[in-house]
Amino acid sequence: MLLVLAAYPLAFIASAALTRSSLGNPFQEFVGGANFQTALGSDAVQHSLLLGTGYAFGVAAVSTVLGTVTAVALWRTLRTGPFVRTVLLLPMIVPPVVVGILFSFIFSPSGGLLDTLIRRFTPGSGTYAILSDTTWAIFGVGLADVWEWTPLVVLLVFTALLGQDKEILEAAQLDGANTFQSFRHITVPSVAATIVAAFLIRLILAFKVFDLVHVMTSGGPGSSTQVPAYLIWRSALQNFDVGIAATITLLLAVVVTVVTIPVFLVMKRLRDD
Template identity: 40%
Template sequence: MTLALERFDVDGLGERRLSAVRRLVAAGGRGLWLAPIVAALAVTTLYPTVFLIALSLSKSSLGSPFRAFVGLDQFGRVLTDPVFLAAIGRSIVYGFVGSALQLVAGFAIALLFSSLITGGRLLVSLVLLPLMTPPVMVGVAWKLILAPAGGLLNGWLLAAGIIEAPISFLGTGGWAWLSIGLADFWQWTPFIVILCFAALTTLPDGVIEASVIDGANARQRLIHIILPALAAPLASIFVLKLIIAFKLFDLVYVLTFGGPGFDTTNAGFAIWKHGLQEFDVAQAAAETLIYAVVIGLVTLPVVKLHAALERWDT
């Protein structure tokens, strides 16, 4: 009896040890699967960030980096530069206003497509065309359309008698930003349409049909059923488009080159200009880090709202 109990205890201990070993092996296997991802993130994110910090703390040019350690002098220059601070302000305003308008328009178009009995998915596929066009080509096309001499838009407005003389859409500050926004709207609204259309397909048909039977009209279904159900996905789409808008550079470069004056110089263009045109990569690095912090701060409330909506949705 005693020997049997001892044997039982030994066998039980062995099984427990074997289970622990299996758990360790399983955990190690998961770690091995994650190792390439961690390594890729370290190379593509950690190294550039450390390099940027090192550049921002030094006196560096494009051809001669790390000539001397200057501490926080570059950050002091950037934070007292009215041109760059104004550029950050333009980026923030354009990001929020442009993203909000594109979300409203994209959701409305997606709602229209989803209401079609046939052809909705085909139309969604067709609106992909602007999204597949390279941004530089989008800028060139819109620059030709908006040109004061021979431009398609000025030609139409003159022919219709709406204007008496061509408008320099890209030569005046207000019109220039509207022109950039129009080109950006044309390219990125299809992206919003696709995401919103996908979100609309997740709505249960039974709920919509029941509301129709109960006598709810289209406006009531939108306000009381569709929007509350899709609040979290729409917030996700807005955050994604906001990040894309904060990175705007190519359209500014092609359409206005930051002008007239500094009227359309946003943060991305200012960083490029200081780093790759004036070769002051140290200042550009400091500007990049400051802009990243600003983006994090201004998007934090939106991200928190998105998290709150997701918790409410569940």
């Protein structure tokens, strides 16, 4: 299974990156590092990798903070919130394409939820199309992404909170610790590794975002939302240049590895402590 699911695809991508490959005729000619020189010298590739990195860290941080706060709130109301907990997990079940369509309607400049609220509270202010703005379009996509995947963080952290040793909490209360002190010195350290792990998972998922961008903005306006996954798709299936697409994939893998290793080390240290 490892050979089929990991080794073979990786070997195929590496081979395509070192050759002149099209969609219909891969491995035509060995070109060595020419594809890497082309990709690294491309402003579009550089912009996409930087945009993807910033986007991933941004949505991962927001999702982790919101998810942790929500999980703590649910843990505090453990006996009264089963319905709320179920509702909060629903966005994770919705297919990403549906999420993209939903938020496209919300941000629609003609009758969308945001447009309706703007008209309601600021009459005469006109319309504002977030997804058509080169600055704010990526934030619109990020908001949809956060809405969809924050429940995953909630689920992980909430489960960790439920797994705390109650005897330690009871002992702290007997020693005179108040609720805040128990939470700060016992609860937070006990779930810190889980929070970092949730951030790591969320970070990797954010690097892979494609569906939302494809549905909501198609990489535009201009290249303002052209994250790496979308650029890879465009290179392979629109420009039919599988060699460049494979090269960008490997570069993205390097970037993801570099930025996730420190997070993984922090998680491992917290877990060992």
